[in-house]
Amino acid sequence: MTHTFVPILLMLLFAVVVAGTILGLNSVIGRHQRNPSKLAPYESGVPLLDQNRKRMNVRFYQIAMLFILFDIEAAFLYPWAVIYRGASHGPSGLFLFTEMLLFIALLGVGYVYVWKKKAFDWK
Amino acid sequence: MAFDATDIVLSIVKIAIVLSFVLSVTPVMAWVERRGAGMIQDRPGPNRVGPFGLLQPFADALKFLTKEDIIPAQANKLLYTLAPAFGLLPALTTIAVVPWGRPFVIPQMTIGGHVLFTGGRLFEPIIADVNAGILVVFALASLSVYGVTTAGWSSANKYSMFGAIRSSAQMISYELSLAMAALGVLLVTGSLRLSDVVWTQAGSFVLFDTIRVPAWNCFSPGMWLSMVVFIAAAFAETNRLPFDFAEAEAELVAGYHTEYSSMKFALFFMSEYMSMATMSAVIVTLFFGGWGIPWYHVPPTFLGFLLSAIAFLIKICIMLFVFVWVRWTIPRLKYDILMRLGWKVFLPLAIVNLVIVAGFIAKGWI
Numbered sequence: 001m002t003h004t005f006v007p008i009l010l011m012l013l014f015a016v017v018v019a020g021t022i023l024g025l026n027s028v029i030g031r032h033q034r035n036p037s038k039l040a041p042y043e044s045g046v047p048l049l050d051q052n053r054k055r056m057n058v059r060f061y062q063i064a065m066l067f068i069l070f071d072i073e074a075a076f077l078y079p080w081a082v083i084y085r086g087a088s089h090g091p092s093g094l095f096l097f098t099e100m101l102l103f104i105a106l107l108g109v110g111y112v113y114v115w116k117k118k119a120f121d122w123k
Numbered sequence: 124m125a126f127d128a129t130d131i132v133l134s135i136v137k138i139a140i141v142l143s144f145v146l147s148v149t150p151v152m153a154w155v156e157r158r159g160a161g162m163i164q165d166r167p168g169p170n171r172v173g174p175f176g177l178l179q180p181f182a183d184a185l186k187f188l189t190k191e192d193i194i195p196a197q198a199n200k201l202l203y204t205l206a207p208a209f210g211l212l213p214a215l216t217t218i219a220v221v222p223w224g225r226p227f228v229i230p231q232m233t234i235g236g237h238v239l240f241t242g243g244r245l246f247e248p249i250i251a252d253v254n255a256g257i258l259v260v261f262a263l264a265s266l267s268v269y270g271v272t273t274a275g276w277s278s279a280n281k282y283s284m285f286g287a288i289r290s291s292a293q294m295i296s297y298e299l300s301l302a303m304a305a306l307g308v309l310l311v312t313g314s315l316r317l318s319d320v321v322w323t324q325a326g327s328f329v330l331f332d333t334i335r336v337p338a339w340n341c342f343s344p345g346m347w348l349s350m351v352v353f354i355a356a357a358f359a360e361t362n363r364l365p366f367d368f369a370e371a372e373a374e375l376v377a378g379y380h381t382e383y384s385s386m387k388f389a390l391f392f393m394s395e396y397m398s399m400a401t402m403s404a405v406i407v408t409l410f411f412g413g414w415g416i417p418w419y420h421v422p423p424t425f426l427g428f429l430l431s432a433i434a435f436l437i438k439i440c441i442m443l444f445v446f447v448w449v450r451w452t453i454p455r456l457k458y459d460i461l462m463r464l465g466w467k468v469f470l471p472l473a474i475v476n477l478v479i480v481a482g483f484i485a486k487g488w489i
Contacts, residue, residue: 026386122459
């Protein structure tokens with residue numbers, strides 16, 4: 001089965017060539033006139049006022065953590081989605097349906113908890 | 124079945140065809156976007172270079188190439204240089220798993236009595252017909268976050284950093300809705316393979332005993348919710364207005380590519396349009412029948428392949444125009460509203476949709 005994935009690798013190789021060509025061409029053709037103020041960080045025309053790596057709001061990290069949790073839940077639903085149609089009218093159809101409901105209910109408990117903790121509010 | 128020399132030749136031919144289309148998306152879309160903006164805002168748009176300003180993208184490309192490539196003194200030079208490529212690679216590669224035409228049997232080709240190509244092989248107009256199709260799309264689409272984040276961090280500029288961190292939070296939030304909404308379609312198809320998704324939408328059904336409607340997912344009431352969520356999330360995933368917090372020029376100068384100039388900037392620009400085109404292709408495949416032609420049974424011949432490929436292209440163009448249309452019609456949201464919308468509206472809607480579709484299938488309605 002893995003041989004069907006080979007063309008994706010080929011495509012990636014072509015993409016690398018395209019990106020490399022464009023970047024290389026630019027450094028060859030482009031002008032080279034450097035001076036310190038050109039290389040300074042962009043600050044809308046004024047000298048840098050404070051440090052350029054500032055601290056970030058912790059909410060962004062919170063979102064990343066929540067994303068991982070929910071994305072894993074989504075990943076678990078994929079195999080279920082693939083087999084569900086074929087089995088839905090068989091003996092295990094009802095079982096599969098209630099199993100999914102149960103899974104989503106469990107997910108919902110966590111979701112409601114996170115909502116109540118105001119993790120989705122940006123104020 | 125092994126992967127032999129003919130397969131490699133065919134793959135390279137397919138990659139060449141697809142790449143020529145995908146790479147020409149950027150100049151065409153740059154023109155359509157600016158002319159479209161002009162049309163919507165009641166002004167001419169670019170109209171000096173060539174007829175109707177058609178040569179404007181080429182002039183832009185030349186200018187990008189000859190401009191000075193500035194690497195800020197405080198930037199991380201390696202990552203700063205690689206970031207545009209990180210953005211471009213997933214945008215270029217994702218299209219590999221999307222089918223773009225009706226498979227046909229290659230006839231025997233001869234030149235002057237020489238057998239150039241033994242016929243009888245099935246030509247599948249898809250670069251990689253993998254069984255995990257849609258998963259590959261999501262996997263590669265999520266990689267585009269790295270381009271944005273790397274660019275923002277390595278620039279050593281606070282606007283870049285804020286733009287990058289904001290848009291990565293936005294992209295991962297909407298990716299959830301995207302993945303959950305696609306589940307609705309996969310439930311109906313029972314397969315992750317995108318060519319199977321297209322085949323299940325072939326043919327038509329009869330409405331009220333009179334109207335024959337193509338059996339596309341967009342005409343099936345059970346799919347409407349997932350279609351709306353998927354398309355909205357696709358706009359957020361490609362950083363398009365009304366969700367373009369990667370740039371948000373009113374607040375962040377130019378967002379994650381503030382420090383970028385010349386062709387490196389152009390690469391970000393290109394990858395934005397390419398991921399738009401790829402997303403359009405995925406939307407068309409999932410909801411609008413892929414390469415299917417309404418009320419027409421496409422024959423498995425070269426002509427059928429050509430017609431279906433053109434139909435697919437037309438559908439993508441319509442979808443791309445919708446992207447432009449929305450950009451110049453709907454104003455940008457506030458960031459807190461955007462995040463609230465993603466987590467409190469789209470995600471629950473996508474999950475509810477999943478239950479509804481599963482219920483419909485259990486009842487035998489879909």
